[in-house]
Amino acid sequence: MAKANNSLIGNNQNNMTTGINGTGIPALKSLLATDAIRRQIKSLLGEKAGHFMMAIVGVVEGTSQLQSCDPQSIINAAIISETLDLPIEKNLGYAYIVPYKDKAQFQMGYKGYIQLALRSGQYKYINSIEIKEGELESYNLLTGEFNFKFIEDINQRLEAKTIGYASYIEFTNGFRNTLYMTKEQVNNHAKEYSQSYAYDLRKGYKNSNWSTNFDAMALKTVLKLNLSKFGALSVKVQKALQLDGSSITEIKDDGTISAEYIDNDNKENKIIRDIELATKDGILELLSNANTISYDIKKVAKENGIDFDNMTKKELEILQGIIDEEIEKRMENC
Template sequence: MARVKNDLVGSNSNSLSTGINGAGIPALKSLLATEAIRKQMKSLLGDKAGHFMMAIVGVVEGTPQLQDCEPQSIINSAIASAVLDLPIEKNLGYAYIVPYKEKKKEKNEDNKYQVRNIAQFQMGYKGYIQLALRSGQYKYINSIEIKEGELENYNLLTGEFNFKFIEDINQRLEAKTIGYASYIEFTNGFRNTLYMTKEQIENHAKKYSQSYGYDLSKGYSNSNWSKNFDSMALKTVLKLNLSKFGALSVNVQKALQIDGSSIKSISEEGTINVEYVDNTNEENKIIGDIELATNEEKLELLRQSDLIKFNLKKKASELKIDFNSMNKDELQILQNIIDEEIDKQMK
């Protein structure tokens, strides 16, 4: 059974299980200095652990709003990024630690709503690109803003879009943005473009981000959508394209599941337990339908392939399938190959 580390404390206290209280840089540094955290960082990152812990402090120092957040939630978000092997420096755009003010429905003794400042883990669109490229299954993957006059037509039957891009870079930067598009193309030739108008993106943000909806109702600019609308829009069209049409490696699936969540705990095996505080995770429900192959199913495939002297792992590698972490669909592909090979040998 997986051992769980770094459980966040309940909302009625800022006291951590380590005995370190409060928030801010001193509390964060004290928690990072504990033996349990240092040991976990060393186990996860090896010689890079020291640099990574310094990077966590740097991110918080550069983001004043994070200094009010529970230190454990900050560290857990950073560890989630490390599990995906993505840097957390916000200027790189791969992954972010984002502050969130959670207002509990229950009122305290003073008849006021309880407020909890926690950190959320946010993927950047560059992070999704990086994880997808690591699978070796993509030839091209990108997302861009679409400017006024660039969308020529859309084929309703084939789903293909035709764009004529403004060639002058400076002119294009100044042009009005009307939408956002993402493009994926596999090494096997399959490709798909997803385009969403700015209005569609706006409606998506209102539906799936409570903090953005609150900003709009109050005239605030506190949410990530309010502060970084274009970056969030680029991520959204890429994320939806990958979740619907992409080849979902284990790390891409994991990223889709934890994006926009507060990390509650992380097991030694890398299993991440999350809590969705700004959304209900409706956006990522498709990921729940993706099942990984069990060890018993993989062993049965290997047993069948050994009987007919067929190098199944080599075939899986040729098909860009990670045998150790394949999903049910990939399992079925390999099973069909074995069945065909058995038929050949019986003729």
């Protein structure tokens, strides 16, 4: 389970309350036109609701395979993308709605991970690239450091054979890490964690994202693994790691997200802990305590790298502790 600051009725409940069944553009438009869905999306997105609904229709119109997917799963996937403030237009490469069998999956792009990480303000550099033949010079097994000598001519580099993929993260505090995987290692990883790719390889098909866009998926994989093991994980990055590759079955009123992993069993993400966001009541109480002593707690949160609007329960406790210390200091000075 994960938490999100929005609500949307689940698939089964939606079908019962709206009476809309079937798939395709007409079914999607009919579902988006229902009062329940329009009210929920308007409540979540405000003035952006109209653009959001048009974007969903545009994505589905441009992806024929999505037109056979359950329309509620499409909307839910798009809602998750919106809660992460990532556009779903596939040409941008931030986030995607991907069909698998009769359900739509939410899928992150590597540019999306970079965007979310940079927003935290904790990263100085973050990137992932293809490594070409002859560029990997050495690897220190003890320190984990790689030495690359990149081909300087851009055109020559584009034509060179890709032998692997690397991601690099560096924090503002100086910590850095490089993760490198050979093309064979990435391929084995894809076969293990994507049933659709393994099926494509067995049957000689090219239907999965791994089959049609291997390089982009590989770049995302090395960045995702690097972030999950060594990154500074904001709430939104954690949410993205948890829900990447999932089909969202329900988003409840309390913000609980139910997801199923129909193309994989989420083994890849098991190192990511569940996210427990601070409740609205807890945030209001925190603000009340801060206002009592005229203390700018939002400024303090920013100084401590905390996203006030999406803070975890643990982060709320940290901020409350800061307020308590400030109150004690003021009492001592009285």
